[in-house]
Amino acid sequence: MRSNNINSTSYDPEIYFDRLFKSTYPNTVAYLEKISNNKELARDLAQEAYLKVWQKLELLPEREEEMLRYILIISRNCFLDHLKLVLKEKKQQDAYATVYIETSAVINHMEVKEQQQIIDHTINTQEEAARRFYLLNREEGLTYKEIALQEGVSEKTVERYIGRVLRTLRTRLATLLFLW
Numbered sequence: 001m002r003s004n005n006i007n008s009t010s011y012d013p014e015i016y017f018d019r020l021f022k023s024t025y026p027n028t029v030a031y032l033e034k035i036s037n038n039k040e041l042a043r044d045l046a047q048e049a050y051l052k053v054w055q056k057l058e059l060l061p062e063r064e065e066e067m068l069r070y071i072l073i074i075s076r077n078c079f080l081d082h083l084k085l086v087l088k089e090k091k092q093q094d095a096y097a098t099v100y101i102e103t104s105a106v107i108n109h110m111e112v113k114e115q116q117q118i119i120d121h122t123i124n125t126q127e128e129a130a131r132r133f134y135l136l137n138r139e140e141g142l143t144y145k146e147i148a149l150q151e152g153v154s155e156k157t158v159e160r161y162i163g164r165v166l167r168t169l170r171t172r173l174a175t176l177l178f179l180w
Contacts (some may be wrong), residue, residue: 013057018062019049024068028075035079045082049075118172121164129153130161135163 014024020064028049032042052074053060060067122129133151144162148155 017054017057020053020067023064024071025050027068028071032075032079035076036082041082045075052078059168066149088090115173119169122169122172126165126168130165132163133158133161 025046029042029046032045032049033039036042036045046049049071055069061070082086126134129151133147135148136150138142144152144155147158151158
């Protein structure tokens with residue numbers, strides 16, 4: 001400890017700290033930059049370290065090499081604290097992302113299921129010919145012309161019936177999408 005400097009009447013902590021800061025700051029920033037690979041982070045951590053040095057000024061060793069070593073240890077601890085915080089935040093973000101993805105998957109599954117229920121209900125409530133024409137087109141992949149030939153009706157009739165089903169579906173699904 002530097003009892004002779006601190007207890008003397010000429011000792012001014014601000015002047016002493018200012019000299020200490022000016023003589024050790026470049027080495028401290030260089031050390032932090034080396035271990036962090038980030039110049040801005042190194043400067044931020046150096047500021048944090050010197051704040052801690054200021055708070056523990058009376059605990060600094062007397063010899064200059066020991067002072068620098070002490071400051072570098074404080075700086076390294078600031079860097080380690082920073083890493084712990086970053087890792088903790090990353091774990092929280094990863095946990096949030098996992099929950100968000102799982103929740104989104106469940107919601108999407110529910111939306112698809114509800115959409116399918118609306119589609120099934122809408123199709124099942126259509127008149128028999130419209131339902132049959134729609135299913136032949138959408139599930140069997142038949143063209144309007146093929147359906148018309150198979151069912152013995154005009155192609156325009158098939159088009160009109162399927163168009164009616166599609167308009168009803170659009171209306172009902174639009175209300176579902178509006179609710180989400």
